[in-house]
Amino acid sequence: MVSFDKTTLALTTSLAAAVTFSSVQAAEVEVLHWWTSGGEARAANVLKELMEAEGYGWEDFAVAGGGGETAMTVLKSRAMSGNPPSAAQIKGPEIQEWGELGLLGELDEVAEAEGWDELLPPTVADVMRYDGSYVAVPVNVHRVNWLWANPEVLDEAGVEMPTTLDELFEAGEAIREAGYIPLAHGGQAWQDATVFESVLLATGGTEFYQQALVDLDEEALGGETMVEALETFKRLRELMDDDMSGRDWNIATSMVIEGDAGMQLMGDWAKGEFTAAGLTAGEDYLCAAAPGTQDAFTFNIDSLAMFRVEGEEREAQQALARLALEPTFQEAFNLAKGSIPARPDLDMSEFDQCARQSLEDFQHTADAGGLVPSMAHGMAVRADVQGAIFDVVTNYFNSRDMAAEEAAERMVNAAQAAL
Structure with missing residues (x-):
């Protein structure tokens, strides 16, 4: 009889647990994102696993495309x-x-319970709010103005990491003479714009960058500094290969990883690809601020915005927001993604030297006024303005005939049309 009672109790408990788990499992979130490359997919999966560990379902809605245009x-x-x-x-x-x-x-409600106002730097928190309320949760902070390099290729060419635009061109010529592609690049509009904004930042500095690509000041967009930046940007084609058209960014990164190319100008999500390949920062690959931008930090904050939903889906959504900012996910996600945590209070001992340098530079530039939002990655201007600038930049970059002065004039026209 005792044996029967124990068995019955165990069976009843198991059934109750199964029913409870089933009801919780029914609460799920559908998450649209474009974290689809190797390092990015690993990073996104961390959050999925954390959700599932708490009994929530995760319906993955991944849409490929590094710049997110297709997903939008x-x-x-x-x-x-x-x-x-x-x-x-x-x-x-x-x-x-x-x-x-x-x-x-x-x-x-989640933000207050978890103390987001105290956890997040004001620059980050401001982006997450609409009309005074949190409507999105940051998962990281990316630095866009990075230069990546293969140390073996640099050694073969007899050059060091360039720190100025002039040094970049000098190093590029030496790398080509050594038999390698100097600068890996993917000929897509958002990638062109990524390189362009770093060149503009190096040419004019943070104040000019703010005037041109954030404030859309017509004098800045059409002036001599813009023309100089455009001319330098166009010269970079000389350091790229003829097969770059349409190439995805992570394929360009793999060219550096495999030693086919010496360098790449790309945001720190590229580090996720180096990490996924089992490479060690400072040994197997090198990182530095894009030449001429050492005192600036172009930021791109990935975030999950929450849509208005009801019932169990809202419960799961609130759990998603909470988990996205907790240390477990912030550390795991950013280690895989190549970025730094959105909350600067975390222990960085597990992060590599590139990430530690990035966090140090972020905090320094935040204090000194060198933080600027990335135009190329949707942080500076509305999507329609960004699209108009993309068109000018990529058309100029790929045109044999368009002069820098004409491209600058088109920049002004693009800004005027958007206002």
Whole structure:
């Protein structure tokens, strides 16, 4: 009889647990993102596993495309038809645009319970709010103005990491003479713009960058400094290979990893690819601020904006927001992604020297005024303005005939049309 009671009790307990787990498992989130390359996919999977460990479901809605343009097109279609995902990877000014449409759900209850105001730097927190309320959660801070290099290729060419634009061209010529591609690049509009904004930052400094690519000041966009930056940007084609058109960014990174190319100008998500390949920073690959931008930090904050949902889905959504900023995910995600945590209070001992340098530079430039939002990665201007600038930059970069003065004039026209 006792044996029967124990068996019955165990069976009843198991059934109750199964029913409870089933009901919790029914609460799930659908997450739209474009973390699809090797390092990025590993990073996103960390959050999925944390959600599942708490009994929530995760429906992955991954849309390939490093710049996120395709994902945003899909999101707009879904949202406008009344069927948005629970959360979506949205950045910068676009968070405000979605907020203005009345489609985002607030996260103030989670933010207050978890102390987000104390955890997050003001620059980061401000981007996450709409109309005073948190509507998005940051998962990281990327630095865009990085230069990556293969030390063996540099050694073969007899050069060191360049610290100025002039040194970049000198090193590039030596690398070509040694039989390698000097600068790996993917000929896509967002990648062209990524390189361009670092050249502009090196040419004009942070104040000029702010005037031109954030404030859209017409004198800055059409002036001599812009012309100089455009001419230098165009010269970089001389350091790239003829097969770059349409190449994905991570393929360009693999060219550096495999020793086919010497260097790449790309944000620190490239480090996720080096990490996924089992390489060690400072030994197997080198990192430094993009030449001429040592005192500046171009930031790109990945975030998950939450759409207005109800019931169990909202419960799961709130859990997603909480977990995204907790130390377990922040450390694991950023170790895999190549970025630094959105909250600067974490122990960085597990991070490599590139990440530690990035956090140090972020804090220093935040104090000194050298933080600038990345235009190329949706942090500086609205999507329509960004698209207009992309068109000018990539058309100029790929044109044999367009003069820098004409491109600068088109920049002014693009800004005027958007205002």
